[in-house]
Amino acid sequence: MHSFSTADLNLDHTLDCGQVFRWEREGDRWVGVVNGEVVRAWQDSVSMEVLIDSNLPRDFFVDYFRLDDDLPYILDSIEKDRYIHEAIERYRGLRIIRQEPWECLVSYMLATASSIPTIKKRISLLSRMFGVEIEPGFYSFPDAGTLAHADVSDLCECKLGFRTGRIQKVAQMVSGGELCLDELFDMDYHLARKRLMEIEGVGEKVADCVLLFSFEKLDSFPVDTHVRQFVERYYADDGYFWGKLDTHKIGEWGRRYFGEFCGYAQEYLYYHRRIEQKRSNVT
DNA sequence: AGCCAGGCGGTCA
DNA sequence: TGACCGCATGGC
Numbered sequence: 068m069h070s071f072s073t074a075d076l077n078l079d080h081t082l083d084c085g086q087v088f089r090w091e092r093e094g095d096r097w098v099g100v101v102n103g104e105v106v107r108a109w110q111d112s113v114s115m116e117v118l119i120d121s122n123l124p125r126d127f128f129v130d131y132f133r134l135d136d137d138l139p140y141i142l143d144s145i146e147k148d149r150y151i152h153e154a155i156e157r158y159r160g161l162r163i164i165r166q167e168p169w170e171c172l173v174s175y176m177l178a179t180a181s182s183i184p185t186i187k188k189r190i191s192l193l194s195r196m197f198g199v200e201i202e203p204g205f206y207s208f209p210d211a212g213t214l215a216h217a218d219v220s221d222l223c224e225c226k227l228g229f230r231t232g233r234i235q236k237v238a239q240m241v242s243g244g245e246l247c248l249d250e251l252f253d254m255d256y257h258l259a260r261k262r263l264m265e266i267e268g269v270g271e272k273v274a275d276c277v278l279l280f281s282f283e284k285l286d287s288f289p290v291d292t293h294v295r296q297f298v299e300r301y302y303a304d305d306g307y308f309w310g311k312l313d314t315h316k317i318g319e320w321g322r323r324y325f326g327e328f329c330g331y332a333q334e335y336l337y338y339h340r341r342i343e344q345k346r347s348n349v350t
Numbered sequence: 351a352g353c354c355a356g357g358c359g360g361t362c363a
Numbered sequence: 364t365g366a367c368c369g370c371a372t373g374g375c
Contacts, residue, residue: 228371
């Protein structure tokens with residue numbers, strides 16, 4: 068059992084914000100599959116102490132939750148206006164998670180034009196079909212070699228739709244050594260992005276997510292439909308843009324406007340927008 | 351029932 | 364380049 072007392076980690080926001088797809092809430096606890104292990108985590112609502120039940124060592128979670136990031140400093144650096152100010156005020160303690168690159172790449176390739184519950188279902192099916200059963204009902208994420216040699220009819224049962232062929236291809240690239248993900252750590256944002264976008268099924272948005280969540284590129288600003296809508300609704304009206312607005316331009320703006328930690332800004336705005344939209348659907 | 355979801359790749363002007 | 368389209372699937 069591990070315990071973390073930092074005031075700068077909010078477990079609910081961090082696990083619910085949509086960056087990871089392998090965590091579920093079970094009562095007052097979170098249960099997830101991380102690094103081939105089942106992990107259970109919860110947070111005391113008064114002391115804010117985070118408790119973690121896992122076979123993985125304590126240091127793993129320092130890394131996983133990016134407790135090496137100076138969150139107060141980062142949030143201060145991105146707090147440029149009243150919109151991001153409000154998001155930070157509400158969701159302070161949301162931290163970007165360091166994800167395993169292969170799982171992250173496949174997950175976001177599966178995320179195109181899909182809602183989060185659908186993405187979670189696909190990854191769950193894929194793990195159940197091709198992963199290793201760690202505990203009853205819990206399966207590890209399948210490695211590239213397994214997916215590269217997967218039976219096509221088995222793969223089709225995972226309901227990946229038009230993404231099936233892309234997953235098969237990227238698995239073959241990685242397991243065959245044609246694509247070495249670790250090399251992306253040493254590249255800067257732009258070069259690593261260019262390299263990722265050579266993969267079929269990886270455009271600007273998917274590349275930016277993988278760079279942000281796995282390859283230490285906190286200067287990445289993924290523009291999905293929610294972020295685009297938020298920027299169009301608020302920033303565009305305030306005169307931050309002229310000319311035509313597209314996702315590419317919004318990305319360039321976000322990186323320049325929020326600076327070297329724009330990835331954190333993106334995540335706060337994204338979560339903020341999703342929560343707001345969920346609320347407006349209810350009413 | 352029809353629109354949209356953490357988009358991408360292709361085409362056509 | 365800019366606008367549009369098809370792609371599978373599921374949630375709401």
